[in-house]
Amino acid sequence: xxxxxxxxxxxxxxxxxxxxxxxxxxxxxxxxxxxxxxxxxxxxxxxxxxxxxxxxxxxxxxxxxxxxxxxxxxxxxxxxxxxxxxxxxxxxxxxxxxxxxxxxxxxxxxxxxxxxxxxxxxxxxxxxxxxxxxxxxxxxxxxxxxxxxxxxxxxxxxxxxxxxxxxxxxxxxxxxxxxxxxxxxxxxxxxxxxxxxxxxxxxxxxxxxxxxxxxxxxxxxxxxxxxxxxxxxxxxxxxxxxxxxxxxxxxxxxxxxxxxxxxxxxxxxxxxxxxxxxxxxxxxxxxxxxxxxxxxxxxxxxxxxxxxxxxxxxxxxxxxxxxxxxxxxxxxxxxxxxxxxxxxxxxxxxxxxxxxxxxxxxxxxxxxxxxxxxxxxxxxxxxxxxxxxxxxxxxxxxxxxxxxxxxxxxxxxxxxxxxxxxxxxxxxxxxxxxxxxxxxxxxxxxxxxxxxxxxxxxxxxxxxxxxxxxxxxxxxxxxxxxxxxxxxxxxxxxxxxxxxxxxxxxxxxxxxxxxxxxxxxxxxxxxxxxxxxxxxxxxxxxxxxxxxxxxxxxxxxxxxxxxxxxxxxxxxxxxxxxxxx
Amino acid sequence: xxxxxxxxxxxxxxxxxxxxxxxxxxxxxxxxxxxxxxxxxxxxxxxxxxxxxxxxxxxxxxxxxxxxxxxxxxxxxxxxxxxxxxxxxxxxxxxxxxxxxxxxxxxxxxxxxxxxxxxxxxxxxxxxxxxxxxxxxxxxxxxxxxxxxxxxxxxxxxxxxxxxxxxxxxxxxxxxxxxxxxxxxxxxxxxxxxxxxxxxxxxxxxxxxxxxxxxxxxxxxxxxxxxxxxxxxxxxxxxxxxxxxxxxxxxxxxxxxxxxxxxxxxxxxxxxxxxxxxxxxxxxxxxxxxxxxxxxxxxxxxxxxxxxxxxxxxxxxxxxxxxx
Numbered sequence: 001x002x003x004x005x006x007x008x009x010x011x012x013x014x015x016x017x018x019x020x021x022x023x024x025x026x027x028x029x030x031x032x033x034x035x036x037x038x039x040x041x042x043x044x045x046x047x048x049x050x051x052x053x054x055x056x057x058x059x060x061x062x063x064x065x066x067x068x069x070x071x072x073x074x075x076x077x078x079x080x081x082x083x084x085x086x087x088x089x090x091x092x093x094x095x096x097x098x099x100x101x102x103x104x105x106x107x108x109x110x111x112x113x114x115x116x117x118x119x120x121x122x123x124x125x126x127x128x129x130x131x132x133x134x135x136x137x138x139x140x141x142x143x144x145x146x147x148x149x150x151x152x153x154x155x156x157x158x159x160x161x162x163x164x165x166x167x168x169x170x171x172x173x174x175x176x177x178x179x180x181x182x183x184x185x186x187x188x189x190x191x192x193x194x195x196x197x198x199x200x201x202x203x204x205x206x207x208x209x210x211x212x213x214x215x216x217x218x219x220x221x222x223x224x225x226x227x228x229x230x231x232x233x234x235x236x237x238x239x240x241x242x243x244x245x246x247x248x249x250x251x252x253x254x255x256x257x258x259x260x261x262x263x264x265x266x267x268x269x270x271x272x273x274x275x276x277x278x279x280x281x282x283x284x285x286x287x288x289x290x291x292x293x294x295x296x297x298x299x300x301x302x303x304x305x306x307x308x309x310x311x312x313x314x315x316x317x318x319x320x321x322x323x324x325x326x327x328x329x330x331x332x333x334x335x336x337x338x339x340x341x342x343x344x345x346x347x348x349x350x351x352x353x354x355x356x357x358x359x360x361x362x363x364x365x366x367x368x369x370x371x372x373x374x375x376x377x378x379x380x381x382x383x384x385x386x387x388x389x390x391x392x393x394x395x396x397x398x399x400x401x402x403x404x405x406x407x408x409x410x411x412x413x414x415x416x417x418x419x420x421x422x423x424x425x426x427x428x429x430x431x432x433x434x435x436x437x438x439x440x441x442x443x444x445x446x447x448x449x450x451x452x453x454x455x456x457x458x459x460x461x462x463x464x465x466x467x468x469x470x471x472x473x474x475x476x477x478x479x480x481x482x483x484x485x486x487x488x489x490x491x492x493x494x495x496x497x498x499x500x501x502x503x504x505x506x507x508x509x510x511x512x513x514x515x516x517x518x519x520x521x522x523x524x525x526x527x528x529x530x531x532x533x534x535x536x537x538x539x540x541x542x543x544x545x546x547x548x549x550x551x552x553x554x555x556x557x558x559x560x561x562x563x564x565x566x567x568x569x570x571x572x573x574x575x576x577x578x579x580x581x
Numbered sequence: 582x583x584x585x586x587x588x589x590x591x592x593x594x595x596x597x598x599x600x601x602x603x604x605x606x607x608x609x610x611x612x613x614x615x616x617x618x619x620x621x622x623x624x625x626x627x628x629x630x631x632x633x634x635x636x637x638x639x640x641x642x643x644x645x646x647x648x649x650x651x652x653x654x655x656x657x658x659x660x661x662x663x664x665x666x667x668x669x670x671x672x673x674x675x676x677x678x679x680x681x682x683x684x685x686x687x688x689x690x691x692x693x694x695x696x697x698x699x700x701x702x703x704x705x706x707x708x709x710x711x712x713x714x715x716x717x718x719x720x721x722x723x724x725x726x727x728x729x730x731x732x733x734x735x736x737x738x739x740x741x742x743x744x745x746x747x748x749x750x751x752x753x754x755x756x757x758x759x760x761x762x763x764x765x766x767x768x769x770x771x772x773x774x775x776x777x778x779x780x781x782x783x784x785x786x787x788x789x790x791x792x793x794x795x796x797x798x799x800x801x802x803x804x805x806x807x808x809x810x811x812x813x814x815x816x817x818x819x820x821x822x823x824x825x826x827x828x829x830x831x832x833x834x835x836x837x838x839x840x841x842x843x844x845x846x847x848x849x850x851x852x853x854x855x856x857x858x859x860x861x862x863x864x865x866x867x868x869x870x871x872x873x874x875x876x877x878x879x880x881x882x883x884x885x886x887x888x889x890x891x892x893x894x895x896x897x898x899x900x901x902x903x904x905x
Contacts, residue, residue: 039632043754051856061665137630202667222856224753231887244620259731259853265740266604266747456614457868478860486627 003269011030021226026382042250042579044558047272053227055216057483058136059201063476065275068225069319070209070255070571072174076106076124077169080241081564081572084355084479086169087241090119090211091232092155095169097519102164106173108155111234119234119305121151124255126180127275130187134197138463142171146300148263165519170480171325182209213247213575225254236577243562248578265295267554274553274561287552296551298567299323299352304429305541306418306436311493311502313405313466314416315468319384325364325375328441332543332568341550345346347532349481352546353563355521356481358529361536374399378441384408392443402444415446416468419460422451429471432544436471461500468500470500471544476566481528485512488531488540503540556580584897591893601877602882607651608751610695610871611644617664617869630872638664639725663865670876674858681857684773685694685846686839688780693835695781696788700831701824703789704796708713722786731779738775745775748854776853780846784838788831795827802826829899836892838884 052065060069071379078089088094092107111119128149131139145168148160163167193199193248208216209392211234214227228251230314237526255272257263264283268290279287279295286566287293292369308315315321331342349356365373378393389404405413421432440447452460461470486498489512493499513529518524535541549567560570560577610776618626618634635641638652654661660670703715739745746752748770756765799805800823808818847859858877899902 053665056665056667059665062665081844135629135633137626137634141627141630194635195639201637202662204668220751220753220756222680223749223751224756226753226757253757255753256854257748258851258860262735262748262852262854265735269740269743269747270748453614455867459614459616492628494628496631502719541716 019306020407020511036336042248044574044577045253045255045272046250047257047266047275047277048254049257049260049263049277050258051222054201054205055219056201056203056205057178057208058134058197061138064353067177067569068216068227069208071214071227071252071574072212072213072216073178073210075174075176076108077173079181079479081243081562081570082241084353086174089240097160099519102161102407104159104168104173105152106157106159106162108157109234109498110155111123111211112228112232113181113209113211115181116232117207119179119211120154122154123177123179124157125149125151125557126184127175127177130178130183130449133187133191136197138208139175142167143175145172151219153557156236160377162315164519166516167480167482167517168519171482173208177211178262179209179522180257188482213245213571214252217251222256224256227252227254242322242573243572243576245575246578247576248560248576249558252574264552267552270554270556272554272557273556275553275571277552278567279552281341281550283552284341286548289424292554292556294555294561295334295562296563296568297341297548298551298563299343299350299450299479299565300475300478300546300549300567301350301353301565302473302475303348303477303543304432304471304545304547305345305470305543306469307316307501307541308469308538308539309465309467309502310504311465317384317408318538319380320386321542322364322382323377323443324436324440324445324540325366325386325497326380327438327443327543328542328544329368329370329373330365330544333432333435336437337428338545338547342545346536347547348484348487348535348541348543349528349532350477350546352479353479354433355477356525356528357534360529361532364542370485373439373444378397378402379406386465388443388444399442403444405444405446409554413444415448418447418449419467419470420451420456421454421457421472425454426473428545429473433471442571459565463497465495465500465502472500479565482533484528484531485516488512488535501540503538505538508534508538584610584894588890588894591890593892598886599879599882603655603879606875606878608644610869610875611647612871616640617871659878660876663866663873664870665865667872670872673873674805674876674880677856677858677861680855681859684776684855684857685772685780687840688777689784689835691777692781692784693788696785697792697824697828697831699785700792701796701819701827704793704800705728705795705819705825712729714753716793719786719789719793721789722782724786725781725783727846727848728852730782730871731776731849734779735777735852746772748852749770750856776849777835777850779853783846785815789836792827792831795830796823800825800829806889811848826900829896832895832899836888836895839884839888 007525014033022307032124048064048067050062050064052060054060054065055068057069057073060066074090076085076089076091079085080087090108090109090111096105098105099102108119108121113119119511128143130136131143145165147157147162150158150160152158182311182581186200190196190199190203206388211518213230213233215230216225217228218226229247229249233247236247238245255266257266260277260280260283261276262271264279264287266272267275270292284295287295303504305376308321311317334342334344343351343352346366347358347361349358351357351359352485365376368376375393378391383514385408386404388402390400390402392399392402394400407413418433423430426549432452433451438448457472458465458469461472488499488508489501490499490504490509493502495505508531511527511534514526515524515531518527551569553568554559557579557580562570562572562576563574564570616635617638617640618631638649649663662669663673699715703712706712724877735747739747751765751768752772755768805818805822808822847863849855850857850859859878862868862874862877864878
């Protein structure tokens with residue numbers, strides 16, 4: 001044994017020594033760094049799940065780029081974080097609407113760009129020209145309602161509209177304002193390029209010029225993004241939406257974490273003060289035990305739903321869709337799949353959107369026992385002329401396994417598929433699909449849930465439109481309910497159009513067009529409520545659930561986060577969050 | 582066949598294979614479901630917006646026309662610009678590649694060196710407690726589940742003991758205060774330690790086992806008996822005669838590992854938030870960022886092909902019996 005031990009030759013020993021030395025040197029480096037790190041008290045550290053894809057406003061449409069850009073580029077109006085009403089932001093006061101002339105007069109604040117130059121009417125004119133010249137996606141389609149834009153003076157601007165527009169304030173005047181200084185020259189070059197928009201999007205922006213509370217100081221790709229307080233921010237020292245705005249931090253450091261596991265560890269360790277991302281409920285118990293962590297739970301403006309292809313049988317039959325809406329046990333989905341972190345949905349407009357949400361729609365299956373879900377669904381089908389080889393409810397009223405469901409025409413129902421995203425993309429939607437499959441089978445429907453990669457799923461449903469049913473969702477719906485129009489108006493029933501179900505209803509189309517032009521909110525609300533009622537009667541989509549957004553912060557150094565729909569991560573929080581001492 | 586002729590023939594072969602791969606990649610991506618804009622699930626993006634974006638990306642043209650444009654650009658050194666970043670693909674790759682090469686090459690070389698030395702010791706002491714310990718440890722290393730092991734290291738050494746940072750390549754707090762260059766280098770090394778250890782242990786197992794079995798095979802060779810008969814010392818027989826020959830399969834494995842390190846252990850990069858090619862590749866594929874994904878795959882293909890050629894040539898150098 002002794003001889004064998006001696007066989008650890010010089011190579012082996014030297015290898016061990018080299019490794020030991022390496023370990024010690026690096027370990028000492030760590031200790032040295034821990035002593036070196038002098039914490040700047042007013043440096044707020046935020047974790048992000050991914051790197052922002054681009055700081056070019058016209059390309060950075062992913063959620064992480066939006067987070068950064070939302071602190072730089074500002075709009076004329078924004079939403080009050082509490083009431084969700086539109087309030088002046090870069091604008092000084094409410095717009096003045098002239099019904100006769102179809103004009104909105106907007107007075108601008110005395111604001112400055114981050115380089116110290118004045119923000120004036122010229123910049124609004126430039127922004128409009130920019131949207132029109134390049135047909136900027138997402139903005140041009142809304143701004144084209146503007147017939148003419150007129151600058152009365154340096155701080156007054158008049159928007160002349162083609163027609164009355166309900167979404168003018170919420171969707172048009174919330175577009176980001178850009179400066180001629182930053183984009184003027186690029187725009188000239190882009191206009192001469194073969195593909196102007198692509199040229200614009202591919203332009204690298206090193207130092208975005210905005211009017212927001214923070215400016216970009218340094219961006220080291222793959223490592224961090226450092227923003228500093230904008231000393232020219234118009235909101236500093238002003239009370240807007242009942243908040244005295246700062247910023248009260250000198251700078252923000254954005255760090256990237258590849259997985260939520262590591263980001264949560266970093267939060268607990270104090271490496272970051274906030275993780276700007278929706279945390280999975282699985283982490284909650286652990287986080288709640290930590291005295292230095294505060295967890296925030298807020299409603300989301302989201303819609304997770306099941307859709308049908310109503311263009312073809314059997315889902316062109318309203319009764320069948322109503323029956324499926326009844327058989328779905330939303331309470332089960334809430335308790336078992338969402339672990340109670342969410343709300344069941346009964347209308348297309350989320351309940352958190354209090355003003356527009358219609359609570360009086362037909363609420364399928366609400367409050368029913370599991371047996372009653374089946375009985376009710378069975379009754380709807382039976383009344384509509386459906387028959388079975390073995391009925392799911394026997395003569396004694398007991399539930400048995402239904403078999404051989406036949407359509408009113410007498411034809412046996414063909415097998416069909418519910419497409420869902422895969423579990424690794426979204427376990428909630430995938431599991432909801434499996435549960436819905438089981439409930440539908442109980443009533444004799446030959447259905448299977450099939451997970452499909454997200455890209456393929458969208459391509460099948462939106463592009464090819466060859467499907468029976470699907471489960472999808474929108475994680476961040478705009479608070480203005482105008483989306484009810486593209487989702488269900490027959491004009492959007494085209495390949496790649498937003499009316500994925502292929503729903504067609506002339507009465508609904510008329511209302512959808514009508515609401516678009518109603519400027520008076522209360523009037524418009526009546527129409528929006530009626531639209532929700534029609535949708536829940538015809539059920540082209542079955543709204544399923546709206547998960548809560550869970551966020552966590554470290555309470556060691558900062559306080560004052562603002563809770564709102566869609567969570568604490570917003571420009572409002574970053575304008576008011578303060579160092580603890 | 583002379584070596585020069587062999588190299589020339591190999592280069593022709595490699596070029597043909599490379600262009601077959603290039604063509605296949607191009608069409609495979611275009612045949613895959615979805616389009617680069619399909620993931621923009623934003624009701625604010627109207628049908629007209631989608632058409633405009635597709636047109637600006639050049640995806641409205643027939644696939645064959647796109648292919649010709651791609652080939653033309655390829656020969657002028659233009660790999661296109663990423664749909665998502667809007668930057669030239671080549672500059673994205675050049676920014677990510679050094680991080681991947683640094684981490685993976687270093688871990689592969691360290692693991693190969695340690696694997697050869699320990700494998701040699703293990704085989705020489707076959708059946709002993711030391712051999713058992715090394716073999717079992719190697720098997721454990723070889724079968725480790727990377728994300729689990731990486732998270733375990735992060736949990737213990739990074740979180741509980743606080744010795745190492747929780748991912749990333751540097752501490753922004755140190756960099757934004759304008760620290761000196763040596764301090765910055767030490768900071769990067771400090772960040773590299775845990776991912777390096779993860780990859781080192783994962784690779785070590787396979788190299789050790791490979792070297793051990795190769796050594797055991799070599800022991801039975803006639804030239805080892807001859808060396809003993811000549812009265813050479815055990816050390817010389819082991820190091821000069823046995824180990825040198827037994828290391829050949831390990832060398833092949835290292836060559837290919839180095840090549841595949843370009844795509845990086847995407848999982849390791851993900852857990853440690855290491856900004857390398859592996860993470861980028863996965864992102865590009867899942868978001869249908871064709872130019873970036875194609876370029877990443879092409880890079881891997883090119884490196885694998887060239888590495889194969891180098892390994893072939895090294896064989897001839899290491900083993901004089903092999904000639905071309």
